[in-house]
Amino acid sequence: MSTEPHYTLYHPRWYRRRVSVWWWLQNRSYTGFVLRELTSVFVAFFAVISLWQLRALAQGPEAYAQFLARLRTPRFLALDTVAFLFVLFHAVTWFNLTPKAMVVRLRGKRVPDWVIVAQNYAAWLVLSGVVAFVLLRGR
């Protein structure tokens, strides 16, 4: 936070309100925003777990079995569930925000926001389908 003086030079009587520490509880979108910032830790957690899984895989079947056993402990299951919910929250909120950052023009006309959002969800569904196919093929 910057250390601006709480008065304006030559105008000491102008009143400057301080921002409350609880500003993010003022309305729902502020709270949603801070929640998104804080819970990015769980997205990082998911990434770390994936890297850890790769390392275990590279170390051989024994290490991988050990890794899987560790994931099955209640503590990890609980943590994973929470992390999964927050990753889902991030995915959904970011998908909904994409049309703000990406303006696609086709023949001079702006593609409607919902089309861009829908494409994201479609890609998500297709990729999830591919992953499910690969995982469940052998069963």
Place this chain on the structure above:
Amino acid sequence: MPSTVALTVARYRPEQESEPTVQTYEVPFRKDWVVLDALNHVKDNLDGSLAFRWSCRMGVCGSCGMKVNGTPKLTCATFLSDYLPGPIRVEPLDYFPVIRDLVVDLTDFVRKLKQVRPWIIRKEEKPPAEGEYLQTPDQLDTYKQFSMCINCMLCYSACPIYGLEPGFIGPAAIALAQRYNMDSRDQGAAERLKILSEHDGLWQCTFVGECTKVCPKHVDPAGAIQQYKLTAATHWVKSLLLPWGTR
């Protein structure tokens, strides 16, 4: 329908008090009255010392921005009937120094607006004899939305980043920079990018998105900033890959 409604107005009289206080006025309720009408009623009939800014009464001048029940609003377009039964809380916009009552100082914004060079920059002006710079309706359409800004400052008041980091150039100024960047007649995008890539520019924005929600002219400053970020990031990648191409 009630016959009156209570208006709780923030007062700050620097010669009398060191912190703002509130004062409640009972004003007549009329279906066609906006908050600004009620404030004018107070000023004309109840308390002539109340200070607030207004001019056009029709959402064009951008002077009457205040917080109504905690949300930044143009008071000329905010109906009393939407806040029944009251009381209706009217406060000055957040994050700007309060000069008196509901009047805030906007010098900071005007200074920042000038920094982003919101005018058409040409590398070389062609002589008037060669005619005007032509533009198709589609080219106009790419930036028109961003040109609707009336500098009412609701977006600054809704932006917690501006509150926490007063150096931040802010939503309206960046949207106006983008308005000129996207104008087919403009050639100053590189110049503006240099200013906006600095510490207090684009990257301070963490996409709270509230600026877009409060904008009375549907300018979508949050969108403008995210699009600008994409341009800046693409430019950066290009300058890494083709250092000679972006000079």
